Amino acid sequence: MPSQLPQADRDPEHMQGHWVLAQLGKRVLRPGGERLTMRMLANTPLNGKHVVEFAPGLGRTTRLILNAKPAAYTGVDRDPQVVNIITPLAASVGGTCVQADAADTGLPAGSADVVVGEAMLTMQSERGKRAIIGEARRILKPGGLYAIHEMGLAPDDLDNTVKTAIRKDLARVIRVNARPLTAAEWRNLLESEGFEVLWSGVEPMALLKMRRNLADEGVRGVLRIMRNVLTHPDLRARVLQMRRVFNTYGDSLTGIAFVVRRKG
Template identity: 50%
Template sequence: MASTNPSAGPRHTPLPGAGLDAARMPGHWLLARLGKRVLRPGGVELTRWMLDTAGIGPRDRVVELAAGLGATARLTLARGPAAYTAVDRDPAAVATLGALAAPGPTEVRAVRSDAADTGLPGGTATVVYGEAMLTMQPEPAKRRVVREARRLLDGTAGRYAVHELCLLPDGLDPAHAELIAADLKDALHVGARPLTPTGWRELLAAEGFTVTARRTAPMALLEPRRLVADEGLLPALRIAGRALRDPAVLRRVRQMRRVFRRHGAHLGAICLIAVPTPPEP
């Protein structure tokens, strides 16, 4: 008889959501239990663009907000920044992130804290980024996280990057946006409030940032081609096999995919790079 607990995954490191059954588990935790490591709406391709455009290099002190399973952390560490700090609320994630080994002299640490109130010293980061986390916050919480990123950055020389879900196009009817949000919540079991590209830009501008670069991508998280591109062929096959062996998990995955496809014309991924807005003379 197939297990209804997807925790029997490919690794023994504790993952978020241990003890929850498949019917109630947040969607991103469910996918992580299946072995999916790239949980970003635009996939690893958009994440790489984000890191390239932010220009992370050996002199940078990087803070990642809601760092999760460490997929992006590994890409960042490969760039050899002077320091990398992961922030996450989940103790299992913090334990995993703190154990990451940098290929060079990068100082690596992980702190268990909230992205809106990290407890880190202000003005000590040159790059701050977060992925697939602002979308899950209501408007006031979104603003608190962006405000915290601004506080962490060093003067006007820092860069802030976000990689999130977005609604398309800019003029999308608000009633349609509410329908999409309701369907996402029903499928993901977590609130999701994506913004239009202009909405994301205005959010950053309201908290003292100027957007310098933007890219969008299809929301294809559960499509076979994206799954293989993000995870590799063999891991993708293993993920699919685990889902097929567990009816409860398979129902949830199919529900998520149906919602993503249903709203495919109006749901995408976006990455924005921003810098602190200089004070007016």
């Protein structure tokens, strides 16, 4: 397992869930899998655009963005190890990756045509979500696009007690205070921050299902993950905890994506 991955030096018991999976060799860490990311990007013109990516992680989506030949690319992540991973990729188009918080990037106002962010807003409070969405709006040109891929709750009228139970159990097993929203709640949040929805899509939350992993990681990738699961019992225990929660709430958890346009 690559030792340079974020949180690689942490006790596995306290490592955030997505980095646990990364340590085991998983490369697609998005709630709706690569299929939903591809659908989102297919509805987000990137060619010839100045693209900013919030929290690019291991760079799986970064590569998809760069393959679309943007005019410029800037990654933003507060983790210096992620910056070190993304910087060489960005350099292929003369781009860069800066170490900064997505809520306060330091990038010029109105400088981006497209902002992409995945699996990050879910981990924020409502105030944190609004801060990041507001920063995306600030750095976008009028009419610019913001594409997000997050964790969703279904249906829209899901009982509040179930929502609370899901959030508590997720926080317990992934070591992050996750607050997924229903499709209607995501839409209302984005619209209240000055965006109009152009497209949305959902996929099952099947992050730890064999079929999804074969699609996302390939046979060799799945074999690599299984080998690491078998040989690292501390990480295996964390994965089993996550799988139990995902299975318990399987009908209520989704991957959800939006492409929205800045108004004004």
